[in-house]
Amino acid sequence: MPSLVERFSSYPRQGCFDEKRDLILREAARLFVERGVHETALSDLADRFSISKPALYHYARSKDDIIAQILHKASEDNRRIVAEVRQLPGTGRERFLMAARAYGKALNTEFGRCLATIQPSTFSKATLELHTRTHRILLDGLAEVIEEGIRDKSLRRCQPKIVVLALLNAMNAVVRWHRPGGALSHEAVIEEIIDYFIEGIAARPK
Amino acid sequence: MPSLVERFSSYPRQGCFDEKRDLILREAARLFVERGVHETALSDLADRFSISKPALYHYARSKDDIIAQILHKASEDNRRIVAEVRQLPGTGRERFLMAARAYGKALNTEFGRCLATIQPSTFSKATLELHTRTHRILLDGLAEVIEEGIRDKSLRRCQPKIVVLALLNAMNAVVRWHRPGGALSHEAVIEEIIDYFIEGIAARPK
DNA sequence: CAAACTACTTACCGTTTGGTAGATTGTCAA
DNA sequence: TTGACAATCTACCAAACGGTAAGTAGTTTG
Numbered sequence: 134m135p136s137l138v139e140r141f142s143s144y145p146r147q148g149c150f151d152e153k154r155d156l157i158l159r160e161a162a163r164l165f166v167e168r169g170v171h172e173t174a175l176s177d178l179a180d181r182f183s184i185s186k187p188a189l190y191h192y193a194r195s196k197d198d199i200i201a202q203i204l205h206k207a208s209e210d211n212r213r214i215v216a217e218v219r220q221l222p223g224t225g226r227e228r229f230l231m232a233a234r235a236y237g238k239a240l241n242t243e244f245g246r247c248l249a250t251i252q253p254s255t256f257s258k259a260t261l262e263l264h265t266r267t268h269r270i271l272l273d274g275l276a277e278v279i280e281e282g283i284r285d286k287s288l289r290r291c292q293p294k295i296v297v298l299a300l301l302n303a304m305n306a307v308v309r310w311h312r313p314g315g316a317l318s319h320e321a322v323i324e325e326i327i328d329y330f331i332e333g334i335a336a337r338p339k
Numbered sequence: 340m341p342s343l344v345e346r347f348s349s350y351p352r353q354g355c356f357d358e359k360r361d362l363i364l365r366e367a368a369r370l371f372v373e374r375g376v377h378e379t380a381l382s383d384l385a386d387r388f389s390i391s392k393p394a395l396y397h398y399a400r401s402k403d404d405i406i407a408q409i410l411h412k413a414s415e416d417n418r419r420i421v422a423e424v425r426q427l428p429g430t431g432r433e434r435f436l437m438a439a440r441a442y443g444k445a446l447n448t449e450f451g452r453c454l455a456t457i458q459p460s461t462f463s464k465a466t467l468e469l470h471t472r473t474h475r476i477l478l479d480g481l482a483e484v485i486e487e488g489i490r491d492k493s494l495r496r497c498q499p500k501i502v503v504l505a506l507l508n509a510m511n512a513v514v515r516w517h518r519p520g521g522a523l524s525h526e527a528v529i530e531e532i533i534d535y536f537i538e539g540i541a542a543r544p545k
Numbered sequence: 546c547a548a549a550c551t552a553c554t555t556a557c558c559g560t561t562t563g564g565t566a567g568a569t570t571g572t573c574a575a
Numbered sequence: 576t577t578g579a580c581a582a583t584c585t586a587c588c589a590a591a592c593g594g595t596a597a598g599t600a601g602t603t604t605g
Contacts, residue, residue: 167460401593
């Protein structure tokens, strides 16, 4: 599979605006995860595609706009997860498992990894507000599923919001410490973590 | 209780070098957690104590040295936790609980919070190496306790390293999302999270 | 008192970085 | 062919920041 950079230069000079922007955003997300936002200069990003720094300003209004666009793409996945889990049949426990797996999968993309590792202190005020609002949707959506699990007795009594925050952050951190190529794949690690949590809040036979 | 800033100016002009440095490091740690490392200029830190920026260079050789000193103080706590848990009696499960609680307590200090939230991408190469090495000690120490719990049958079969990483990161994240003054204290939140994990990996009666 | 030292100060420097102005090149439609 | 537009370039700027040079109060010591 050709790298993002190779695919960029294979595009014609004109047209393909959306595709090129997507490649730039994905490479930016990769660099932000790898080195951090402040350690990634726009000239670094431009160099990766062998274009000049001002050329980036055709695809984004500012550095913060790059971040905002990345967050927007990533949070769309999260919105979708919440929307889908609402329509899923089954017990609260089963649906929570499905939602957690979906989140783990979305996490394993450039945008997902960036959303998981980026520090809100690097956001502008407007971007921070947007991020907070969309993050709330995910948290509330998942906590709701746990509450249903408690009601239908598939899960024990617990603090749904704390469970969700703990699980999401434990999964997010995988992006920081897990390096592919080892004994366990990203999916396997995610599955393990979900398993510990579900077991931890599962209803117990008396 | 007087703030760090107030305590600084109450000291005499001379003497009290160690105390003053400690206050500066703690305030730096607070700012790093609140705004991030790159968003905290040394002049910001100096302003908090109403001193000039070069005055800071009496207490640290560089900005990275400030970070390194903070990390050193925080990792001393972690070393102590590992050393103490090795000498503790009881099952693996009981000892893991104690170690996790001790970590949660150390987390609720300026240096602990900083260690938990700071991004390694902001470290210099030397500081990163130091951090990686001391972090390993904590991870290995805790994983070892879980392995003993599996052997003594107080814990079920699981992946000790993944459990430790998931738990520590779930706890670290509390620093980012928990705001004191709500319904639950820091300690209560930590206790909840530990409980989910211990239940998640506890041995089951057949 | 005077030397020596601690704990600062003001003024400054070099570098990096996000962002802009304005010219230029390639492409397509009329 | 030519006008219009998309895409990109070179050159540049202002601001911020880490860090340094050199000098100066206050304090202790002989």
